[in-house]
Amino acid sequence: MNRRTALQWMLAGVAGIFGAVAAAITALPSLWYCRAALAAKEKTGPVMRRVASLADLPLNQPVEIPVIGQTHDAWEFLEKTLGRIWVTRLSDNPENPKETKIQVFSSICPHEGCIILKDPAKAGFYCPCHSAYFTADGAVISPETSKSPRAMDTLEYEIVRDGTAESGTWWLAVAWEKFEENIPEKISV
Numbered sequence: 001m002n003r004r005t006a007l008q009w010m011l012a013g014v015a016g017i018f019g020a021v022a023a024a025i026t027a028l029p030s031l032w033y034c035r036a037a038l039a040a041k042e043k044t045g046p047v048m049r050r051v052a053s054l055a056d057l058p059l060n061q062p063v064e065i066p067v068i069g070q071t072h073d074a075w076e077f078l079e080k081t082l083g084r085i086w087v088t089r090l091s092d093n094p095e096n097p098k099e100t101k102i103q104v105f106s107s108i109c110p111h112e113g114c115i116i117l118k119d120p121a122k123a124g125f126y127c128p129c130h131s132a133y134f135t136a137d138g139a140v141i142s143p144e145t146s147k148s149p150r151a152m153d154t155l156e157y158e159i160v161r162d163g164t165a166e167s168g169t170w171w172l173a174v175a176w177e178k179f180e181e182n183i184p185e186k187i188s189v
């Protein structure tokens with residue numbers, strides 16, 4: 001091999017190495033994204049999210065509250081409204097706020113996903129899309145004719161306090177999740 005051929009081989013080798021490094025750098029974000037997606041998928045169960053301070057929840061009056069959370073869209077993490085819930089505080093327990101009874105419903109209709117509203121005429125709820133009516137406890141009114149295949153979907157909750165300080169604010173934290181539509185069983189999506 002003469003010097004000229006050896007030099008050409010050397011240059012080709014260096015170009016190959018640079019090409020491989022550039023390809024690896026380009027692929028890194030995709031690998032990171034795949035890893036994040038896999039990690040999210042592997043997470044078990046819905047995340048508890050604080051939605052309101054206990055002091056802001058009136059007794060026996062349903063209030064509609066947005067659930068705010070983080071989602072990621074390709075490279076960015078975004079704060080957005082994940083959904084809405086109907087919350088009713090059912091007991092007042094100043095001695096032991098952690099034991100406060102709360103009723104939490106997803107506002108997504110089990111029929112085809114429209115938003116359930118408070119029934120202005122009665123103590124209950126209704127879905128305007130196909131006129132499904134629910135009691136204040138979330139049960140279907142007239143199940144034989146209602147379009148909703150099941151009661152309003154309840155969500156798990158916890159009462160949590162800021163830090164450990166005695167004076168810390170008590171919060172309602174809710175496990176936001178969605179369920180299959182148009183089937184009688186309540187099954188997480």
Ligand code: FES
Nearest residue numbers: 109111112127130
């Ligand atoms: S989507 Fe609610 S009744 Fe049809």
